[in-house]
Amino acid sequence: MAYPVLQVENLTMHYTTRKGAVKAVEDVSFSLEKGEALGLVGESGCGKTSVALTLLRLLPENAQFLGGHVYFFRDGSDEAHARRAVGKPVKVLLDGQEHQGRLVGVDRSQLVLDARLNGRTQQIKLARDGIARIGVDLTALSDEEMRPIRWKGISMIFQAAMNSLNPVYKVGDQIIEAIQTHMPMPIPEARERVAQLFQLVGLDRQLMDRYPHEYSGGMKQRAVIAMALACDPDIIIADEPTTALDVIVQDKILREMRQIQKKLNMSMIYISHDIAVIAEVADKVGVMYAGGLVEFGPAEAIFKNPIHPYTKALMSAFPSIKGEKVKLAALPGEPPDLIKPPSGCRFHPRCPYATEICEREVPKFIEHKPKQHAACWNPLT
Amino acid sequence: MALQTQTKTETLVRVENLRMLYPVSTGIFARARSFIHAVDDVSFDIKRGEIFGLIGESGCGKTTTGKLLVRLITPTSGHIYLRVTQDPSTDSQGEQFVDIATLEGRALKEFRRNVQMIFQDPYESLNPRMTIFDIVSEPLSIHGIGSVYEREERVAELLSLVGLTPPESFLFRYPHELSGGQRQRVAIARAMILNPSFIVADEPTSMLDVSIRTGVMNLMLDLREEFGISYLYITHDLAVARYMCDRIAVMYLGKIVELGPTEEVIQNPLHPYTRALISAVPIPDPTVERQPIEIKGGVSKPIDPPPRCRFYERCPIATERCAQSDHPPLEDKGHGHFAACYEI
Numbered sequence: 241m242a243y244p245v246l247q248v249e250n251l252t253m254h255y256t257t258r259k260g261a262v263k264a265v266e267d268v269s270f271s272l273e274k275g276e277a278l279g280l281v282g283e284s285g286c287g288k289t290s291v292a293l294t295l296l297r298l299l300p301e302n303a304q305f306l307g308g309h310v311y312f313f314r315d316g317s318d319e320a321h322a323r324r325a326v327g328k329p330v331k332v333l334l335d336g337q338e339h340q341g342r343l344v345g346v347d348r349s350q351l352v353l354d355a356r357l358n359g360r361t362q363q364i365k366l367a368r369d370g371i372a373r374i375g376v377d378l379t380a381l382s383d384e385e386m387r388p389i390r391w392k393g394i395s396m397i398f399q400a401a402m403n404s405l406n407p408v409y410k411v412g413d414q415i416i417e418a419i420q421t422h423m424p425m426p427i428p429e430a431r432e433r434v435a436q437l438f439q440l441v442g443l444d445r446q447l448m449d450r451y452p453h454e455y456s457g458g459m460k461q462r463a464v465i466a467m468a469l470a471c472d473p474d475i476i477i478a479d480e481p482t483t484a485l486d487v488i489v490q491d492k493i494l495r496e497m498r499q500i501q502k503k504l505n506m507s508m509i510y511i512s513h514d515i516a517v518i519a520e521v522a523d524k525v526g527v528m529y530a531g532g533l534v535e536f537g538p539a540e541a542i543f544k545n546p547i548h549p550y551t552k553a554l555m556s557a558f559p560s561i562k563g564e565k566v567k568l569a570a571l572p573g574e575p576p577d578l579i580k581p582p583s584g585c586r587f588h589p590r591c592p593y594a595t596e597i598c599e600r601e602v603p604k605f606i607e608h609k610p611k612q613h614a615a616c617w618n619p620l621t
Numbered sequence: 622m623a624l625q626t627q628t629k630t631e632t633l634v635r636v637e638n639l640r641m642l643y644p645v646s647t648g649i650f651a652r653a654r655s656f657i658h659a660v661d662d663v664s665f666d667i668k669r670g671e672i673f674g675l676i677g678e679s680g681c682g683k684t685t686t687g688k689l690l691v692r693l694i695t696p697t698s699g700h701i702y703l704r705v706t707q708d709p710s711t712d713s714q715g716e717q718f719v720d721i722a723t724l725e726g727r728a729l730k731e732f733r734r735n736v737q738m739i740f741q742d743p744y745e746s747l748n749p750r751m752t753i754f755d756i757v758s759e760p761l762s763i764h765g766i767g768s769v770y771e772r773e774e775r776v777a778e779l780l781s782l783v784g785l786t787p788p789e790s791f792l793f794r795y796p797h798e799l800s801g802g803q804r805q806r807v808a809i810a811r812a813m814i815l816n817p818s819f820i821v822a823d824e825p826t827s828m829l830d831v832s833i834r835t836g837v838m839n840l841m842l843d844l845r846e847e848f849g850i851s852y853l854y855i856t857h858d859l860a861v862a863r864y865m866c867d868r869i870a871v872m873y874l875g876k877i878v879e880l881g882p883t884e885e886v887i888q889n890p891l892h893p894y895t896r897a898l899i900s901a902v903p904i905p906d907p908t909v910e911r912q913p914i915e916i917k918g919g920v921s922k923p924i925d926p927p928p929r930c931r932f933y934e935r936c937p938i939a940t941e942r943c944a945q946s947d948h949p950p951l952e953d954k955g956h957g958h959f960a961a962c963y964e965i
C-alpha cells in the first residue's frame with residue numbers, strides 16, 4: 241500500500257537582503273510517497289533549490305525560516321528513528337489512520353502520544369507492530385539530530401555539483417569517507433562499493449584516484465550522483481542532476497537511477513527546469529512560480545491537462561529537434577521580483593486568463609480534479 | 622539578414638591540427654608516460670557572425686577546445702589563427718591572420734577585450750567576494766571604459782536583458798545569494814558587456830527554463846545580427862543547438878567525428894555516434910516511448926587510445942577494416958557535411 245515518506249506542510253522561508261526580504265518559499269505543501277518520483281519544475285529563480293534547502297535545514301545565514309512542517313516517515317520498528325522522535329511533534333500512520341501529536345514515549349510494544357483530539361490534549365497509546373509509521377517533524381530537530389538523516393535518510397545531489405567535491409582529495413577517497421562515516425565497513429569493501437557506483441554512472445574506475453580538477457563538468461556531476469547513492473538513502477533530492485551531461489549519458493543515468501529507485505523502493509525528488517527530463521522520470525509533478533507551488537498532481541494529468549495557466553505556458557513553446565524551425569518567444573512580461581512580488585496571484589501580470597479578482601486575492605491551493613491541485617481563480621479544464 | 626549573407630563567408634577563427642594532451646601518472650614511481658588525449662588533432666574554422674556549435678559526449682574535450690581558443694591554456698601542438706586588422710608583430714596594416722599563441726603586450730590586451738568566455742560552471746567561475754555589479758562591470762574597469770555612472774547604467778541594462786529584473790534587486794548581491802540560473806545569466810551579461818567580436822559560450826543556458834532561455838538565446842542572436850559577433854557554442858541540448866547554430870561539430874573522445882550545417886547534421890546524421898545521440902533526445906511527453914539506438918559499453922577512456930577509430934569499441938556497425946585501420950579522416954560527404962567513418 242502506498243504511504244508517504246515525506247509530508248511538507250505550509251513551508252515558508254525568506255532571505256534577508258539590503259533591498260528587503262526575498263520571498264523565496266511561500267506556503268509550500270506537498271507529499272511524497274514511498275517509491276515515488278516527484279518532479280519539481282519552474283522558472284529559474286522561482287525557489288526550487290530553496291525548498292530543498294529548507295526541508296533539509298541547510299540554509300545560509302541570511303535565511304529566515306518562517307514556519308511550516310516537514311514530516312519524515314520511517315517504519316515504527318526503526319529504533320533509532322523512534323528514539324529520535326521522542327519529545328518531538330510527530331504524525332503516526334496506523335491502519336490507514338493518521339494520528340498527530342507529540343511523542344512522549346516508546347517502548348517495545350507501543351507508542352505513547354500526546355494528541356490533540358476535539359480541541360483537548362489527550363494521551364493515546366498506539367500499537368507498535370511494524371505497520372505503524374512514525375513521521376518526525378524535521379523542523380523540530382537539532383543540528384545534531386539532523387546529521388544522521390542527511391545521508392542515510394535524505395541525501396541531496398546539489399545543483400553546485402561541481403563545487404561539492406573537495407579539490408584537495410581524490411574523488412574516490414571522498415566517497416569512501418562518506419560511506420565510512422554512515423555505514424562503517426572495511427576500506428576494501430567500501431572501495432569496491434565505490435567502484436560499482438562509478439560503473440553505474442559511467443565513470444572509469446581509474447578515475448577514483450584522480451582529483452576533481454582533472455574531471456570534466458559532466459564527470460564531476462556523475463561523481464556527485466554516485467556519492468548520493470552511496471549510503472542507500474530513503475529519499476534522494478536531485479537538484480538539476482543532469483545539466484552537464486550529454487543525452488546518451490543522461491538517458492543512461494536517469495534509467496539506472498529509476499531502476500535503483502524501483503529496486504530499493506526509494507523515493508526521489510528531481511528538481512529540473514527541463515520538462516523533457518521530468519516527463520521521463522516523474523510519477524508526480526509540482527510546478528512552482530515565484531516562490532509558491534501553483535500546481536501539483538500526477539505527471540500524465542499535468543502534461544495532458546494542466547489546470548494552471550503557468551503550467552500550460554511551461555509545457556508549450558518547447559524547442560524541438562523535430563518539425564519546422566520556428567522563432568521562439570519567451571513568456572511575455574518580466575520574471576517576478578521576489579522582493580516585491582505581485583499582489584494576489586503572483587502570476588497575474590503575465591497571465592492571459594487573469595480577471596479582476598486575480599490581482600486582489602491570493603487563490604487557494606485546492607483539488608480541482610482527482611489528485612490534481614492548483615492555485616488559480618480561473619482553472620483551465 | 623543581409624548582414625548574415627555578407628559576413629558569413631569570411632573566416633574569423635581558423636583552427637589547425639589542435640592537440641591538447643594532459644599527462645597522467647599511472648603509478649607511484651611512474652613519471653607521466655601516459656596521456657589523456659583531451660583534444661586530438663582537431664581542425665575547423667568559424668566565420669564572422671557565425672554561431673558554430675560543439676556537441677558531444679561528456680568528457681570528449683569541448684571545454685578544453687573552448688579554453689584553448691581563448692588562450693586560457695596552451696595547446697600541446699597545433700595552431701589557432703585569428704583574423705585581425707593589424708599584425709602586432711610587424712605592425713603591418715590590412716586584414717591578416719595571426720597565431721594567437723604569439724600575441725603579447727598591446728595585441729594580447731586587445732585580444733582579451735575582443736574574445737570572451739562564458740564558463741560552464743557558474744558556481745565556480747564567479748568571484749564570491751565581488752558583488753554582481755562588480756563582476757559584470759569588471760571588464761569595463763579593466764579596460765578603463767566609461768564613468769561609474771555610465772557603467773552602472775550599462776550593467777543595469779544588460780541585467781534586464783538577461784531577465785534579472787528589476788536590476789536594482791540584484792546589483793549589490795553576491796553570487797551565493799543567487800540561484801543557479803541567475804548566476805549563469807550574470808556570467809552571460811559579463812561576457813557581453815564589451816561587445817566582443819568572438820565569444821566561447823560553454824553550456825551558457827544549461828540551467829535555464831525554456832522561457833528565460835528563449836529570451837537569452839534571442840538576445841544572443843540579436844547581438845549577432847547587430848554586431849556580427851561569432852560564437853563557439855558548446856551545448857548538450859540538441860534543440861538549443863538547432864535553434865542557435867549555423868553549423869555544428871560533433872566530438873567524440875577528442876576528435877571531431879561529424880561537422881556540417883546544423884539542420885543537415887540533425888535531420889540526416891551520418892556518423893553512428895551522432896545517430897545514437899540524436900535518438901536519445903528526450904521528448905517532453907510522458908506517454909511517448911522513445912526507441913534510442915543502443916551503443917555498447919558506457920565508459921570511454923581517453924588515456925592513450927589505440928590508433929584506430931575512437932568509436933570502435935562502442936560502434937554497432939564496426940567492421941574488420943575499422944579494427945585494422947587508423948582513425949578515419951574527416952571527409953566531405955557532400956554539401957559541406959563532413960564525417961569521419963569508413964562505413965558511410
Ligand SMILES: Nc1ncnc2c1ncn2[C@@H]1O[C@H](COP(=O)(O)OP(=O)(O)OP(=O)(O)O)[C@@H](O)[C@H]1O
Binds near residue numbers: 262286800803
Ligand atoms: N542566500 C540568498 N540570499 C538572497 N536571495 C537568495 C539567496 N539564495 C537564493 N536567493 C534568491 O531566492 C530566489 C530563489 O532561489 P532558488 O535558488 O531557490 O531558485 P531556483 O528555483 O533553484 O532557480 P534555478 O533554477 O535558477 O537554480 C531567487 O530569486 C534567488 O535570487
Ligand SMILES: Nc1ncnc2c1ncn2[C@@H]1O[C@H](COP(=O)(O)OP(=O)(O)OP(=O)(O)O)[C@@H](O)[C@H]1O
Binds near residue numbers: 682684
Ligand atoms: N586539467 C586537467 N588535467 C587532466 N585531465 C584533464 C584536465 N582537464 C580536462 N581533463 C580531461 O580531459 C578530457 C576532456 O575534458 P573536457 O573538460 O574538455 O570535456 P568536456 O567535453 O567539456 O566534457 P563535459 O561535457 O563533461 O563538460 C576529460 O577526460 C578530462 O578528464
Ligand code: SF4
Binds near residue numbers: 586594595
Ligand atoms: S489566478 Fe488568475 S492570474 Fe493567477 S493563474 Fe489563475 S487566472 Fe491567471
Ligand code: SF4
Binds near residue numbers: 931943962
Ligand atoms: S569507422 Fe568503423 S568503427 Fe568507426 S564509426 Fe565508422 S564504422 Fe564505426
Ligand SMILES: [Mg+2]
Binds near residue numbers: 288289399800801802
Ligand atoms: Mg536552483
Ligand SMILES: [Mg+2]
Binds near residue numbers: 456457
Ligand atoms: Mg565541459
